[in-house]
Every structure is written in structure tokens, then in C-alpha cells.
Amino acid sequence: MLEPIAEAVAYLLVPSYWGAVFVAVSLALMASVIPGVNAVLVMALAMAIVLFNVDDPALGIVLLATITGVNNTLDSIPAILYGLPGAATQVTFLEGHQLARQGKAAHTLGAVYSVSALGGIIGAALLMLAIPVVRPFVLKFGFSEIGATALVGLGMVSVLSRGAMGKGLAMAMLGLLLGMIGRDPMDGFSRLTIGPIFRMELVPVALGLFALPEMFDLTISRRPVAPVGATFSNRQVFEGAREGLRHWKMVIRQSVFGVFLGAIPGVGSAVIDWLAYAFGIFFSKDKTQFGKGSLEGVMFAESAQNAKEGGQAIPTLAMGVPGGVPWVLVMVAMIAYGIAPGPEMLGANAHITILLVITLAVANLMVTGLGLLITGQLAKLTTIPYPVIGGIIIPITLLSSFVDTTNWRGVQTLLAMGAVGLAMKHFGWPRPPMLLAFILAPIIERNLRNGISVHGVGGVLTDGLTMTIVAIAVATTLLFLRAMRKLDDEEGEQAKRVMHVAELETGLLPTSSTPSHEPTSVPASTEKSPLWMRWHWEYLFHAALIIVTVAWLWDARTYPEGGWRVPVVLSGGVLAITLLEVMKVAVGRSQQTSIMDLGMTSAGIEGASRAAVRLLALLVLFVLIGVTLHLAYAALVLAATIPLVMLKGLGKWPIAAITAGIVFLFTTVVLDNILFMIWPEPFVTGWDVHWGILLPSFGF
Numbered sequence: 001m002l003e004p005i006a007e008a009v010a011y012l013l014v015p016s017y018w019g020a021v022f023v024a025v026s027l028a029l030m031a032s033v034i035p036g037v038n039a040v041l042v043m044a045l046a047m048a049i050v051l052f053n054v055d056d057p058a059l060g061i062v063l064l065a066t067i068t069g070v071n072n073t074l075d076s077i078p079a080i081l082y083g084l085p086g087a088a089t090q091v092t093f094l095e096g097h098q099l100a101r102q103g104k105a106a107h108t109l110g111a112v113y114s115v116s117a118l119g120g121i122i123g124a125a126l127l128m129l130a131i132p133v134v135r136p137f138v139l140k141f142g143f144s145e146i147g148a149t150a151l152v153g154l155g156m157v158s159v160l161s162r163g164a165m166g167k168g169l170a171m172a173m174l175g176l177l178l179g180m181i182g183r184d185p186m187d188g189f190s191r192l193t194i195g196p197i198f199r200m201e202l203v204p205v206a207l208g209l210f211a212l213p214e215m216f217d218l219t220i221s222r223r224p225v226a227p228v229g230a231t232f233s234n235r236q237v238f239e240g241a242r243e244g245l246r247h248w249k250m251v252i253r254q255s256v257f258g259v260f261l262g263a264i265p266g267v268g269s270a271v272i273d274w275l276a277y278a279f280g281i282f283f284s285k286d287k288t289q290f291g292k293g294s295l296e297g298v299m300f301a302e303s304a305q306n307a308k309e310g311g312q313a314i315p316t317l318a319m320g321v322p323g324g325v326p327w328v329l330v331m332v333a334m335i336a337y338g339i340a341p342g343p344e345m346l347g348a349n350a351h352i353t354i355l356l357v358i359t360l361a362v363a364n365l366m367v368t369g370l371g372l373l374i375t376g377q378l379a380k381l382t383t384i385p386y387p388v389i390g391g392i393i394i395p396i397t398l399l400s401s402f403v404d405t406t407n408w409r410g411v412q413t414l415l416a417m418g419a420v421g422l423a424m425k426h427f428g429w430p431r432p433p434m435l436l437a438f439i440l441a442p443i444i445e446r447n448l449r450n451g452i453s454v455h456g457v458g459g460v461l462t463d464g465l466t467m468t469i470v471a472i473a474v475a476t477t478l479l480f481l482r483a484m485r486k487l488d489d490e491e492g493e494q495a496k497r498v499m500h501v502a503e504l505e506t507g508l509l510p511t512s513s514t515p516s517h518e519p520t521s522v523p524a525s526t527e528k529s530p531l532w533m534r535w536h537w538e539y540l541f542h543a544a545l546i547i548v549t550v551a552w553l554w555d556a557r558t559y560p561e562g563g564w565r566v567p568v569v570l571s572g573g574v575l576a577i578t579l580l581e582v583m584k585v586a587v588g589r590s591q592q593t594s595i596m597d598l599g600m601t602s603a604g605i606e607g608a609s610r611a612a613v614r615l616l617a618l619l620v621l622f623v624l625i626g627v628t629l630h631l632a633y634a635a636l637v638l639a640a641t642i643p644l645v646m647l648k649g650l651g652k653w654p655i656a657a658i659t660a661g662i663v664f665l666f667t668t669v670v671l672d673n674i675l676f677m678i679w680p681e682p683f684v685t686g687w688d689v690h691w692g693i694l695l696p697s698f699g700f
Helices: 002-013 015-033 039-053 057-074 076-081 090-101 105-139 143-155 165-179 202-221 234-246 248-262 269-283 295-319 325-336 350-383 386-405 408-427 432-462 464-506 538-558 565-586 608-628 631-646 652-672
Strands: none
Touching (some): 015 039, 015 057, 057 105, 057 295, 057 350, 076 090, 076 295, 090 202, 090 295, 090 432, 105 295, 202 408, 202 432, 234 350, 248 269, 269 295, 386 408, 538 565, 631 652
16 A cells, blocks of 8 residues: 555656646636536536646546535635625525625635635545445445435425424425426426426526525615625634634534535535535534524535535545536546546555545645635625626626526526525525425435336335435434424524513613503504505515416326326425415514525615616616627626616726626636637627627628
């Protein structure tokens, strides 16, 4: 074993090795900070270049693997600073962006860097230790076991729906339905598609449900993310890093959990994100902080996310079973280099495995150092009025949804889910259960149905490992339900005590212990009015839910025998809960409770309604220009007009020029020359669709 170790360590003295690591970190940085550009896309684009230009298989394989190995650290930056989450940073967005709103962006990112570095190193170490012994265990995870593991994630809906159990359950069922849109994976018939058959992709759904509503809300508030007077420095970043290191025991626990989940093929990053979050909450003594801006919650997710890369490498290297989508590309590169995964990775090619372990640790330390140096300045972006940031991020997000799907369906999905997410955010319907269920839907359905087709219903129900996982899911859900109900009761009692003290201090209640028997009158404004007069804007959201679910119930009539049951049950559940919520609103029993989600920043701000109408008009203008002239022109116009419409003073004109210039560079440099974007054909012909010629091309 000493010989492959020495061979791997020798690479540290080769300049080309450090060049490969630098390229990998740079590509991971690009994949992290650009909306819609992920590690898989960057690795796919880089693969051909690597295979044709890097002769040494160790360097080529390590370069590709390092991109996904360090991507998870850097993608927390846009989630925390701008409210722009990716598929694997939903928890970081939920907790970390609220901390940024409190002026703690630099401190939070410092903690993220330290726990991510520790998680990456622990994941790499466990990768080295686990490969020789883990093969029999991983092979036990078949279709039904993976589906049952996903059910554990679905059980976490009870936690994510805190404060609105009924609404959270309805959104979870709706998320499962959205994840089932398209062709049935087994029988091939069309499901839930009223119109052309299509499948909703994760990136537009995630960006629409979380990112676009947040950007819309912050833009119409016309305020910066951080509070007025917030200051940032490198000192805060290093203090955050020390805070993360002080939680080293928690990081080890979460990292081991992340490696375990990562080693199960088919359990994606987004699922690991929420499961690690719930796993951490379970061990936390004080659960009152979660959902309100918890640094501990951010660290739960980030440490597991980085460690899971080591876990996903285990089945990839040991058995040739990719642990995740990025590792599919790593395995393709291995085969292209003539290297077979399996025993040889601990034999003739052991030096590659050891070099990968070393590189994952080294690259995580490099990224941490880079983050510590630049975050003090990056955090200052949260003090800029958000229309400036929105003028850049909103157009890029819209373009990114097109990049992900390569057609207008991505933009349509993004805008539609943005409207749904904004309504849920405004009316207090929790969004995390919906997104988590959407992610889990294909995992649960595909694996459980495949398991049943192979082993039969009886075989699945009698499998010991599957039933153990299901039992863990049920027990965990019940424990969380009990803990959350206890927490809600405690917070309710605390709120009542605070209100009672405030009323005593203001003289609104008699101070004596003897109850007052004076008759009280109900103010006219609180008297109940007839049902037909008690109109509420939330009815529009309810009506939309009812129309969609009824349409799906009607569509399910045409499904083959057996194929209609799950859609009907889920649609019926959403319909029943929605009707119950309508009744609550109608009789005045609907209450705005604290849920695990972000509230409206623009609520109560003067002029927010007018600003919302203006921004909505700009989005309509974007669509009109995009479909008639050119999508890139539409993005450029949107980038320039958002600051012009949302800001005041002469300074908005140079700001508009800067935002438009940045979006122009994004389209020309990133989309045209790096991603080789294929733009959609505009409806108006006779216009040159290349930059630099913005006038009709009449034969020139």
C-alpha cells in the first residue's frame, strides 16, 4: 500500500497537478455563482476538453471529480447573499438568507466555509476507509430500499410544515403531483398534462418557487438585503469561521450522516439537504430558532452536503454504480481512460483513489481560503438597494431557466412557479414541503414501482431492510410531530405572556386579580359581515388550486386501470384541504401562524403595490420582446429598466447602464462562447439575432 501512496503524493510536486486543481476550482466557482449553471453542466462541457488534452488518467479523473467535490461550498454564496438558491442549497437559503437580512452575511458565510471544509475532509477520509468494506452494504440497497429512504424525506414534511400542518400537507401532495406530470414511467400514458406532454424540470421549479418570489419581493421593497447601518469586514468572516470550528462535534456527526446518504445511489443532493437539516434539528436542544434564521441550521446542511461527495464516490469507484449525476460523468471519464471501477481502484489504480482523496481535501481547503479572503467584500453587496441586484439577477435567472431546458418551457415554468411561490409566500402556505415532494416524487415512484415489478408487493412488504427504513420513517415523523407541537405550544404560551404584560403596562387590562364583570362591546370593525361581503384575496389562490385539482381529477378518468389511483388520491387530498382552508377564511378562523418559510419583506412599505405593478409590467414586456424579437434583447431591456423604474434620482441612469452591461457580458461571454447557447427563433423575421447588429438586416 505504501507504493500507491507514494505515487499519489508525488503528484503534489507536479505543476500540471496544481494547474488541474486550479482549473477545477475555477469551473466550480462558475457553476456556483451563475444561476442555472450547475456542476453537471460544467463537467459535461469540460469532459471533451479533458479527455482530448489530458493524457494522464489520474489528472483527468481528479479534475472532473473535484468540480463537484467543491461546488457545494461555493453555491452557498448566492443563496445567502441574494436569496438565489440552487437545488442543493434550499436550507442554506431558508436560514442563511434570513441571517443576511439581519446583517450577518459575512459571519454566516465564514461559518459555512469552515464547516464545509471539515465536511469535505471528513468525507474524503471516510471514502478512503469505506471503499474496502462498504460494497456488501451498498449492494443491499435496491429499488424498494431507495424508495423507502425517500419516504423518510417525505416524513420530514411534518417538520417543514410547522405552524400550518394542513397547508403543508396539501403542498406536499401538490408537489408530488407536479413531479408526476408527463408520461407514466412504466406504462407510457400521459398524466396530468392538459395540453402538450412535457415534464417540469427541477431548476425552473426551484428558482420559480423560491428565488423569483424572493427577488420580486426584495425588488419592490426597494431596500437592501441587510438592515440600514450594517457593516461588514474580514474580521466578521473569520469570527464566523471560528464559530463553525467550535461546532466540530456537530460537523463530524452531520458529515458522517452525509457520507451515509451519499453512498446510497439515487438519493440526490436536494434530498440530502433536507434530511441532514431534519437530522440536525432532532439532536438540537433548542428548536425555537429554526426557520427564523438559524446559523446552526445552515451548518447542519452545509457540512453534510460537502461530505456527501465522498459518500457518492464510494459506489462509483468501488462498484461502478454512480452515487449521483455528477459521478456518472466521472465514471464515463474512467471508462474512456480504460479504467474499470471496482477492485482495481484499490489495486492497480489505487494511486488514483488516493490522489482523489487528497485532492478533495486540498481543494476544499483552497476554496475555504478563497472564500475567507473575498467574502468581506462580497457581503457588502447586501447593503446595495436590491433593485440594483435585481436588475442583474432577475434577467440572468430568466435566461438560466431557458439554458436548463433549451426551450421556452423553462421560462414558462419559472414564471408560473414564481406566481405560485409569491402567492404561497404572501398567504402563509409553506413552500419547502412542495419543493421537497416534487424532488422526491420520481425517486419514490420509480424505485417503489420497479421494486414491486421485480419482487411483487409481498416481497417488498416482507423485505427486512425496507421495512426497517419505513419503520424509521414513521417513528421519526411521529417524534418530530410531537416535538414541533410542544414547541408551538411553548411559543404560544410565551406570546400570550408577553401580550399580557404589554397590556398591563399600557393599562388595557385591570391590574387586580379579581376578574372584571363589566360588559364589553365589540368594535364595529371586528363584527362579522355576511359571507358574500367577506372577500379575501386569498380566495384567488384557493380558486386556482381548486380548478387545477378538479382538472387533474377529470383527466385521471382516462388513465389505464390502476394508473388513476395515486393521482386521484393526491388531487382529492389537495382539494379537500383547500376547501377546508376556504371555510376557515370565510368564517374568520384562518390565522397567520409562524411557518418555516420567509415572510414578505415588502409588506406594509409605502408604494410597494405600485412598484409590484411596475415590475409585473416589466416581466410582461420581457416576454413580449423575447417571443417577438430576441430573448437576449428582452433580458437586456429588463436589466436596464428595473433600476430605472424602481430607483429615484439621476444616479439610476448610470446604474441602468451598468446592470445592462453586466447582462450583456453574461449573454455574450457565458452563454454564447462558453455554453454555446442556441437561441430561440423570434416570431418577427428580418432581424439579425447576433449581438452588434441591432437594426433590421435588409440584405446587408
